Amino acid sequence: MPGVYRMLGESGEIVYVGKAKNLRRRIGQYRNAKRCKKHRKMHKIVADACAIAFEVCTSELEASLLESRLIRELRPKWNVAGAFHFLYPM
Helix, strand or coil, X not given: CCEEEXXXXXXXXXXXXXXXXXXXXXXXXXXXCCCCHHHHHHHHHHHHXXXXXEEECCCHHHHHXXXXXXXXXXXXXXXXXXXXXXXXXX
16 A cells, blocks of 8 residues: 655654555565665664654555655655755656
């Protein structure tokens, strides 16, 4: 099931927004991240996050559009590419 997930910090602020084709599998990847260079960002996100909120979408396109809108509006700490849309045109 496609959807969008938000990682929340201690005070309730959103530290990361992501989308997934399969929410259950994607959230599990954070829990099972290995200690290698390519998973370094995942470990930092998990260290900052205290809770996960998610929203199921009807399609991958809807999930992509919602993720993009949330990143632009909220500008989470760990989302870089979508926060500055003028630097990363899609």
